[in-house]
Structures are given as structure tokens and as C-alpha cells.
Amino acid sequence: MEGEGLLNDATALVLLRSALAAAAGTLATPWNAIGDFLLSVAVAVAIGLIVGIVTVFIRSRLSDSVLDTAISLAVPFVAFMPAEALGASGVLSVVVAGLYTGHSRSRALSAQARITERTNWRTIQFLLENGVFLLIGIEIRTLINDIDPQVLGLGESIGIGLIATLAVVVIRYLWVGPLLLGMAGVARRAERRMLREYLVIHHYRNHPVTNVLQRRRKAQLERRFERDRADLEHHRQQQVGWRGGVVLGWTGMRGVVTLAAAQSLPMDPDVIPYRPQLVLIAFTVAVVSLVLQGGTLPLLIRVLKVRDDDTTAHQEDLARLLDDLSQAGMGVLDDPETAIGVESPIDPDVIERARQSSYIRAEAVWERARSQNLATSDQPHLLYRALRLAMVEVEREKLLEERRKGAYSTRALDDAQALLDLEESRLRLRGGGMQR
Template sequence: MDALQMFELVIVMLLAIILLHFVAHKLGLPPAVALLTGGALFAFVPGLPVISLDPELVLVIFLPPLLMDGAWFIALRHLQRHMLGIAGLAVGAVIFTTAVVALVAHWLIPSLPIAACAALGAIVSPPDAVSARAVLQRVKLPRRLSILLEGESLFNDASGLVLFRFAVAAGVTGAFSMVSALESFALLAIGGAVVGAAVGAAWVLLAPRLDDKYLMIASSLLAPWASYLLAESGHLSGVIATVTTGLICGWYQHVVFTATVRMNGTAFWAVMIFLMEAFVFLLIGSSLRGVIDRVGGFDLVLQEMTGPVLAILGALIVARFLWVFGSDALIGLLRAMGLKRYRPIGPRGATVLAWAGMRGVVTLAVALSVPEGFPGRDFILVTAFAVIIGTVLIQGMSLGAVIKLVRLEESEADRPRMTMSEAEAAMARAQLKVVEVHARDANGTVIHPRLLDRYQRQASIATSYAGQEAQFADQLHAHFDLILKAVAAGRKELLRLHRSGDIDEDTLHELERDLDLEELSALSAKA
């Protein structure tokens, strides 16, 4: 396939993405399901080339920006609050699931070495960040469950990749050391966090000095790849590095970006992430033909692998239920014994958390990276693909119904201390103080009566000066300068409320968008 044919294929895939998203919207299906199914059908269209994925290239292209976007918007305060639960899922659940899958695979296929079984377990154990995002965007979850799922999907790839590398090494050399594995994981995680913090700090310091909205947006696009590639080049965790960078950039973007940059940047990232997520699922589906050809055809898969693959898929789902319900029961027991710091999520929340375990691009990319000649490689490839298809189609399509069935409710302890309307009132009071100081001249005469009335009554006077710009040019400049000062005061108060923990990220982003729009309107009117 030459370069022109490759470009034409990308255009065809882009058209397919638009059509499949449209069909999913009309049928009420999760877009990930439509894209995955459409990609699988796309793979067998006569005349189209077989799509063969380079696993390293796929991870480098897609994983960093998708992780960055997830970390950028995650509720950091809630992430810190629920870090123990996230660590339990991202590390404990991955290790437990790997062990269960390895034991089941070895029991089903005794000829398969335990190292190969462990490699398979490590490949399929971590739920995927892209799959989780794609499904969670269509459902409404209580804050705590949402944070647990988002945080797990951001961090669990690191533990899964470490387990996979050691399992492959054990399969090739026959040697394995648990101490070495733990030391390696700690080194990878800490080193990756240091690299990510350095890149994030560099972005926070340098981005404002670029003094150009396009350069600032471009720098935010460069940050995840810089963090990932730097960490990987030092044999550290690129996943942890990218997530750390995203957390830092997301925390400081409210003061680094101006309103114009933030509005443009948010729109740019939204479109880019939409396309990347869509391409990921389409590529996964499209790679089915290559996987089937690689292992010897459909007949071989159906005759020899169907039973073990379905059994492993079932073991994967059961293992997650056992871990989630077991962990929640342990927390409940500790709470009954007097340890009140942590609260169980309860059977309803545990059911949803256990069922939301979709796999995706990382599982497939890691499976494709299994070395040629590794024991059970064909079986590992088929199982990985089946797990992706099964979890996305079965769990992804039914998660909304499960949420409705269990009737989840937001816990009082997880609600922010202030509602959005209360935050709006606090922000308006901060703006009014600035307006009251500057709305009068030295003699105490009101020189901006309509503006003062607007902030007193929360009413708009934007049309009051329409068509009178020349007559009121000086007043207009003063008028909109004062609006800009009021917006700055409101943003300062909004950030103070967020930093002090009175409001959450959702309230921050909603009200900040309102302020951004007000600022852009004033700048446009003044110009």
C-alpha cells in the first residue's frame, strides 16, 4: 500500500466514522459498539487491504493524548480523596484478575506454560481508558463511582504492562522474581511520575510566555507525547508520566490559559479526541481479519478455541465481581470495627463498578506485541480480541440498563459543599464589589448606572448601547473595561471556591465557561 492509498483509506475510515456515529445515534447504541462492529465488517470488504497494526505505533499515537484528556478534566480533589479505592482497582484488581485468568487458562489448556497464561492474564486484566470514556459519556453515575472508574482506567495500564513484561520474560528465560517485579513496578511508577511532573511544570511555566493562542494550544498537544516518549526512552512508565502531566496541566490551565485560548483549545481537543477514540474502535474492529488470518482462519478458531476463550471471558468478569464485592465487604467490616475513614459503596454501586470493565486498544496492542514463537501466541491473540469484543458489546451496551436497574443515588458525603447556584451567588457578590468601587466617580456620582443595575439584579444591559458606539465611545470603553475587571474578580472567587474544596470540577468548568463567554463578548464589543 503506497502513501496515496493509505491516505485514501484514512478518508474512507473517516467517512465510516461519521456514518457509524450517525447510525449509533439513531439506534440509541453506544458509538463504541457501532464502530467496533462496523470496523469488523469493514475488515472483510472485498478489495480492501488487510489492516495490520503496529502495536508500539498504535500506543504511541493514541494513548498519550487520550490519557492526557482524561487526566485534564478529572476531578483532582475527588481523585485524591478516593485514591485508595483507585489503587485497589488499578493494582490489586489487575493482579487478582491476572492470577485468576492464568489459573483458569492453565486448567483449560494444561500444555500452555504458566508464564504464557500469566501473560494472557496481564493482557486482558486492565479495563481500557478509551472504552471507559466512551461508555461513561452516555451514562450518569454518582461522583464516587465515576471517579473510581476514571481513575482506574488512567492508572491500571501501568500495572498491567509491568506484569506482562515479567510474564513474557519468564516465558522466554524461565526465571521470575516477585521481588524484582515489585521493585520494577515501583521504579517505573515513581520515575514516570517524576518525568510527568517535570514536563507538566515546564508547560505551566513556558506556555504563558508563548503569547499566542495557537502556540499555546499546540504546546498542550505536545505535552502528552513529550511526557510519554521521555519516560519510555528512560524505560519508565509512559502511562504514569502522561497522567501526571495531564493532572498538573489540567489543574493550572485555569490560570495559564486566557478565555480565548481556553475556548479555542477546548473545541480543538474535543474534536481531536472524538476522532481519535473513533479511529481506535474502528481500527480494533478492522484488525479482526488480520488476527484471524494470523492464527489460521475461522475454522480453527471455532473448532479449537471457542470454549476456552468463552471460559476465560467468564472468568475475567467473575474475577472483577469477586474483587469489587470482596473489597467492599472488607471496607464494611473495618468500618464496623471502628475504622470510619472509608465508606463501602454498597451492593448497588459494587454491581455497577464490577460490570463496567470494558477492554480496548491497550489490550489489543499488547497482545499484538507478544513475540513470535512465544508459547500460545495465537490463542492469546484470539482471546484478547474476543475479550475486547465481548466486554464492549455485552457490558458496554448493557451498562446503562444495569445502572437503571440498581437505582443508584448520590451519597450525601460525595456532594459538593456548595451548589452551582450558591457558587454563582458568591461569584456575583465578588463581581458586584468591584463594580460598586469603580461605578462612581470621585464625587460619588454613578457613571455606570445600567452596569451597576446589571450586577445588582443579574440582568443584561448588552443591548443598551447598540448603535450608539460613536456617541458613547469613551463610556463604552470604560463600561467594558469594568466588565473585564468584574469577570476577573468572578474568576478569582470561583478559583478560590474550587481550591478550598467548596465546589467540584463540574461546577468550576460550567461557571468558568460562562465567564469566558462574558469576557469574549466584552472584548469583542470593546474592539
């Protein structure tokens, strides 16, 4: 839903831009409007990719989280302004830059940069989304006063907004229905594709590979086969069904982007003669969809008995993944001196500590997956986390005491505070801390 919303919102704003150009008379024919739309999308995607690649490269070379955060906040403006200057969609350019950054950050950015970025952007998102509604609420009285009842009155505008809300819901269901029917054939097509890939891989395995191109082709097919097999398994486990389709159709709520798009309409009455009414219609659609659809969505899910993903299955899947990661990491301990570039033998106690640190992640997830069937005394990792968290809390009290005494420098105290914060965030479970 989040990915759909990003692309839908950006594409809708590009369409709005082309429609405004057509309304202003700058596009002579519908074909010109289509060409303008396609050119706007192409240029925006190109600029977004360039900005994403350059900024990710620069951020990967930084070790200062302050500079990294500053660049992260500047990326939307850097992507937006050149696209708008070239007549393309600045919003779509920002979306593309963000998608590339999100795809690359796991490899290119540091862990501290990812933590800081996640917190900052959640805060910015919260402020901007609520700020838009606040501004609309402040302007609604002025908006109503600007409506000319001789042209299109208040009641008629709200009525059109209600009709538009109904049309939006109907159109979404008309789209979701065929989409779900098309997904029913995905598994069959995937099976046929995997069969062809397997036959080619089998041919390569039973015949000598004589050149670099064949080896590369074989490696690509094996990676694609593994990906297709995982996608097929996921598709079989996550069948949406008609109940899920009903819920999916009902989630097409309109909000911040609808209001922002309406507010972006030109003030010129010759271009947009019904601007106050259009903004009020958009406001009606957003409010009704958020209140009606958003307010009844939990009830609809309960009535249709749509279940969320099995939490236990998710935890077990995560634990298996961590087992695989730990197994790969253990390979370093076979020759630890070479791995870290030292010549003298490493103390076996140090190696064992590294081994246990790797094991402990998966153990914690396995305990959560099986927590319903285990007593607290049978969950050693949970006990360890609770005990270590109690120690951190005492250490924090000691830190505050030392800060009051003034026996240590401010820099040392701040560094110690940061270390305690990192350890506490690691010890506390997701979803509200841990019980002791």
C-alpha cells in the same frame, strides 16, 4: 470512573511491560520483576511531573492560542519518549503529565486556552478510540488466517476469550465488594479525625499564637477541617449501597487499551508463541464486554432502580456556589478604582453593570433549579437570554451580509465573528440550547 480508568490502564500497561521482560528472560527472578515495575513507575511519575510543570509554565506565558494548542498536542510525546528511553513507562508518564496539567490549568491557563484545549482533545479522543477499533476490524481477517489450528484453533481461542471475560467480571466484583464494605467505615473514621482537628483548632483559638509556625499550623488545620467536613457531607449524601455496587461492578468494560496492549505484543514467536491467539482473545474480551455489559447496563440500572444525582439539588448546589463567588467578587466594587489601578472615579453606571453581570449568573441557575414551579413569565433571566440570543442571530445575519458586500476588512469580520460566537456559546444553555 474516568479517574479509575486512567490509573488502571496506565498501571496495567506497566505490568504488561514487566511481564514481557520476564517472558523474554531479561529478569532473572520474580523479585527483579517487582523491582523493575516499581522503578518503572517511579521514573515515569518523576518525568511526567517534570514535563507537566515545565509545559504548564510555558503555556501560562503564552497569549497565542495556536502556540498553546501546539504545545498541548506535543506534551504526550515529550512525556512519553524520555520515559521510554530510560526504560520506564511512557504511558504512565503521559498520564501523570496530563493529571498535573488538568489540576493546574484552572489557575495557570487562560479561559480561551481551556476552551480550545477541551474541544481539541475531545476530537482527538473520538478519532483515536474509534480508529483503534477500525484497525482491529480491518486486521481481524488476517488475524484469523494467522492462527495455527494445530497449536490453538479459532474456536478454542474464542472460548478462552469468553472464559477470560467471565474471569474479568468476577474479579471486578471480588474487588468492588470489599471496597464498598471499607467505605462504610469512612464516615466513622472521618468523624473521629475531625474531632481531633477541631480540638487542636479550639486550642489555638483560645490561646495566643506566638510565632509564624503556629499560625501556619493553625491555618493548615482550619483548611483541612473544612475539607474533611465537606468530604464527610458528600460521603453521607452519596452512599453507593449494594445496588450501586452491582452497577459499579458491571461497568468494568474492556476496550481500546485492551486491544492496544494486545497489539503491542512482540512479533517474535520465541518470546510470544501464541501472539495471534492472544490478540484474538483480547478482541473477544473487548467486544463481548462492550456489547454485553455496555448494552445491558441501562437495563440493569432501571431494574435495580438506581437513580442519578438529583438534578434540582445539583442546580441548587451550583447556584449557592455562584452566590458565594459573586459575593467575593462584589468586594472589588467597594473600592473599584484601587482594584483596577485608576485614580479618577468610575462612572456609577459602569459599576452597576459589573454588579448586575455578577448577579445574573446565579440568577440563571436558580431559575433552572426552580423551573418546574415557575411560569415562563416569572423567569426574567430566561427571557433575557432568549431575547439576547435572537438579537445575536440577527447580528450574525447582518455580519454575513456585510461579508458579502466586502465593505469591511477580513480581520474585522473574523474578530466580529469570534465575539458573536463567544456570546452565543455563553447564552445557550448546556445540553442542547435553549427553548424560546
